[in-house]
Amino acid sequence: MPVNRMTQWKQIQQLDIKFLEQIDYFYDDTFPMEARQVLANWIEGQDWEAAADHESMANVLFNNLLMQLDRHCSQEPNFLLRHNLKRITHQLQMKYKSNHVQVAVIISSCLREERRIISLASIQEQGPLEKSMQNxxxxxxxxxxxxxxxxxxxxxxxxxxxxxxxxxxxxxxxxxxxxxxxxxxxxxxxxxxxxxxxxxxxxxxxxxxxxxxxxxxxxxxxxxxxxxxxxxxxxxxxxxxxxxxxxxxxxxxxxxxxxxxxxxxxxxxxxxxxxxxxxxxxxxxxxxxxxxxxxxxxxxxxxxxxxxxxxxxxxxxxxxxxSSFVVEKQPCMPTHPQKPLIIKTQVQFTTKVRLLVKLPEVDYQLKVKTTFDKDPPPGKVNRQFFILTQNTKVMDVEESSNGCLSVEFRHLQLKEKKFNGTKGNEGPLTVTEELHSLSFEAQFCLQGMTIDLSICSLPLVVISNVSQLPAGWASVMWYNLLTDEPENMCFFSNPPRATWSQLSEVLSWQFSSFAGRGLNKEQLSMLGEKLLGQQPVHNDCQVSWSKFCKENIPGKPFSFWIWQDSILDLIKKHLLPVWIDGNIMGFVSKETERALLRERESGTFLLRFSESHLGGITFTWVEQADNGEAKFISVEPYTKNRLSALPFADIIRDYKVIADGIVPENPLKFLYPDIPKDEAFGKHYNSQQSKGKIHIFPYFPMSLIPISTLPNVTPLPCSSPEPPMSPGMFHVLSQQLSPFEMAAISSP
CATH class of the missing domain: 1.20.1050.20 (STAT transcription factor, all-alpha domain)
Structure with missing residues (x-):
């Protein structure tokens, strides 16, 4: 039977004090925790990430948020809490009355950070970078x-x-x-x-x-x-x-x-x-x-x-x-909010600068000019760009930041300069290894003092095709992991190596930020073995930039990072609820997989990502023979194309195997180690099969069922040429189904 899902906020409240302190720290600066508490279910039921990219949706959600607070306030018997909720409602109205998108950005960030901390608590081990920032x-x-x-x-x-x-x-x-x-x-x-x-x-x-x-x-x-x-x-x-x-x-x-x-x-x-x-x-x-x-x-x-x-x-x-002139929000395309510092030509991107000094005497007409690649590195510049849209704006007082001066450029676009006789990128670096910068300039005048302000964004990667996004993101990760120099544009001329302890932490962040659940020690160990081979300890092993992103995995037509990125994309689009629940073991070698399943009850299965297919997931189950021998069966990986037709949880529920002409049955009984299948996946089942209902219409009802056929099937001895099933069923199976494909079959 499906089980009720524990709210994310309820999970937060059950964490140890050291994790609760982290929650308290980032809520102190962002969103009122009282509102998060009283509206936990409603907040978690809204798509804040989508609203962060769509102003109209953000407006609707913000107004609904205020309505929810008003409703809860009117029903709250506790006088002090009711007073606080009234104050919070008024503060939110005043602080974000002209920028509802900012609320969506803040709440989506809070929810994402909560998931990261929940994931971290389940792993019980912080990486070195995270420890250094939260000690x-x-x-x-x-x-x-x-x-x-x-x-x-x-x-x-x-x-x-x-x-x-x-x-x-x-x-x-x-x-x-x-x-x-x-x-x-x-x-x-x-x-x-x-x-x-x-x-x-x-x-x-x-x-x-x-x-x-x-x-x-x-x-x-x-x-x-x-x-x-x-x-x-x-x-x-x-x-x-x-x-x-x-x-x-x-x-x-x-x-x-x-x-x-x-x-x-x-x-x-x-x-x-x-x-x-x-x-x-x-x-x-x-x-x-x-x-x-x-x-x-x-x-x-x-x-x-x-x-x-x-x-x-x-x-x-x-x-x-x-020094108070800072880039508050690094350049980012609204279409990819979780991948900042990558800009696609002729696609809108946003950025924001702030003056940390708040002085009432300051002349508010502080004009900020932004320039692309103002001081390019010496030597040949392979590609040159210019800002296509308005590049000058005036800073203004921002009520949501306690009255500081800031300016947000929301509609910037880049266009590449074309030169006769040249062919784009001709240097030793690939397009996604070229680094660029966006600079900001202003002039501060007060009490007879004139101060020229200037600041640069972190290095940017400029792409012209969305297919370059994964490699561009690899460059952004590698740079920001390994250096804190803000203007090292020649970084990839001789990129430093990363230790596995550094790289594994960043990889886990990708899964926690993009997919709501980071990687545990065992999963990271398997990835370390995949990238570096068998080692007693991987932490201090050095990983080169080329090995991470440019060289193909031995025997495979893709690199380690492209393999990882395809899995992240698969999770986010098709496996997110199942991944967040921890039902996908994901990264486990075939040898370990068999060792884990060998002694388990027949029908015990686990889920892992394919090592041979980009963006594929498969499951393996064990069958115990009467002679005590364990048999392991794996299915061909499901990719995003196949998962677009049927939710993965429904595949687990409805999966059938045809063997020796026997009527299909589901061999999947227990998620490793011994969790009943319906208990693990029931809350994610979308479609419900008809059970005992009479349908009054002239057609048999149809259901999409995932089916596999075992190879080398030996027919049962039979004097009749007809198989041991109805002619209609046999016709459907023989004419419309092929191994490892889903098909529509008639219900009896």
Whole structure:
């Protein structure tokens, strides 16, 4: 009997605390977890990935999301939760009122990351890259930076009060000094002069005391400013810049299927608070400059120290603003959202840049210009392209990102330049090994400062035919796995090798991000053996770029990666629910397959991907003979063409074998190791066969049944030329069925 499928969110709630912390981390920056909780079933029932590519569908889903929240809110008995849901509904309305597609992108990313973490929990082993990005040290480092930025902010605000106190003290001195001057100008009697002289001495003494305190306060403020400037400089160079580099590295990893990129809001907060502190110090220095026009004296520390400090502050502002200009969303075709950095000529692609510094004084008319291959690598450039569409846009405040400046180019297209007498790609690199870049430029102006901003995308692969997509994606994976240099356009002139531990982690990411379930240790071990041969341990073995993507597997007409990509395509289009449930062992050698099935009950079967067919899946079952000998039977692999006609779960349910003229029966009983077939696949059965129903129409009902015939069939002894079945059944089987093909047969 079919079983109820446990919701993905229910599976999440049953994970260990270390995995729940990862869930908490990426929901903190993206989508309200309360909404995910109360709308778990509804959210998982929508096609958010499709909506991310279609604005009209995204609009419908966003409005439905708000309606679902309103409905749940009205029925919620808990006052606090009802209050939170009202607040969340309002926040979503305000934050995404003009960009419903962004909601679809966020939710689809969250669901994909949930599936990845569920898959990871089932495997119970993280790869080295994922461990490095999700360890406790990284969290502690970020908490430390949070505290450090907060302390700097507090120190700068306290200096504001100190400068105000200094200004009040100087005003008092200035008032007393001018009063004394006016008093000296008044001419009185000799006795009065003597009495005034005594008062004057007291006033002069008091003024000197105030001036001494004024001098001490100026030196104290300048000393504190110097310390804060040094602290900001040290924080920027030792922590903030490193966090930015770490974020960019995590963006690379997310581009090739790794953990979903988070932390941009946190990064923006660090940059913004630091920038606000620097501009505040700059204003304080300007204020000190005004004060010396009113009162100055010999050895005044302000004119001696202020110019150098002002230069230091401007230097820090300059580098902070320049580094805050980032590519938030790498170039990506909406038709292939999970394969960024591959651009097909004359096909629309999108990209987005952001300024991490949020300042209310900034002139919002910040114009961004994008250029393709602005600085091509030295030497011969095989292909040249230009942007076909509008390449300049103005940055604007984005409410969904807490008011930062950003701009999204949604309709960019490339066209190749044609040159007379040349033939496209004539260099040593293939089309999918040529790397290109998209650059962005803008000019930031504020408080008399002009800063030229520039940033480049990660290297791009440009294709002209969709058939080049798998090889292009291999290039994107290899580059972003093995280097964090943002502009190494000559990477494939001498591509480095990858260790199997690195490569296997990325391969598992492909299955978790594209198909919802990563690869376990046993599956990766088989793949390592397939690529590298039998080794005691594969982890440290080196894999060359050519062996991964360019050379054919021995005895096969395709490379290792093309084989893998065809399997991913098969899973995504035809096997996704069965794969996510873990019912497909997938990667297992024939020797291991037989060892696993040998002692099992007759009818026990397992599913594995074909090693001889691109994008094929087969199943093997065992039959135990009376003499104790195990017989293994495998079917010809099912490819996407055959699976387009009938769902795979229905094939498992309805599969029949014709042997020796016996009426077909299903030999598949138990999914390895001992799970009843219907228990494993029942929830995925689509069509239901008629059972005991009377149909009042003039035709026999028809059903598509997958059938195999055993080769070398020996007919049973029979005096009659007719086989032991009805003439109609025999006619259908003999005329319409061939081995390993599905056919329509009449029900009795």
């Amino acid at each position: 406790s040290e990284a969290f502690e480092r970020q908490k430390n930076l949070d505290n450090r930025v907060a302390v700097i902010r507090s120190s700068v605000q306290m200096m504001d009060q100190a400068v105000k106190y200094l200004e009040d003290m100087q005003d008092d001195f200035d008032f007393r000094y001018k009063t004394l001057q006016s008093r000296e100008a008044v001419r009185v009697s000799t006795d009065s002069v003597e009495r005034n002289s005594q008062c004057t001495k007291q006033e002069v003494a008091l003024l000197q005391e105030i001036l001494n305190r004024l001098d001490f306060k100026r030196k104290e403020i300048l000393s504190k400013m110097t310390d804060v400037i040094k602290e900001i400089n040290d924080m920027m160079s030792t922590q903030l810049n490193l966090e930015l580099m770490d974020w960019k590295r995590r963006q690379q990893i997310a581009c090739i299927g790794g953990p979903v990129l988070t932390g941009m809001d946190q990064l923006q907060n660090w940059f913004t608070v630091t920038a606000q502190s620097l501009f505040q110090i700059k204003r304080q220095l300007d204020k000190l400059g005004e004060l010396i026009h009113k009162v100055t004296y010999e050895s005044d520390p302000i004119p001696l120290q202020r110019p150098q400090m002002e230069e230091q502050v401007k230097f820090l502002i300059y580098h902070l603003i320049k």
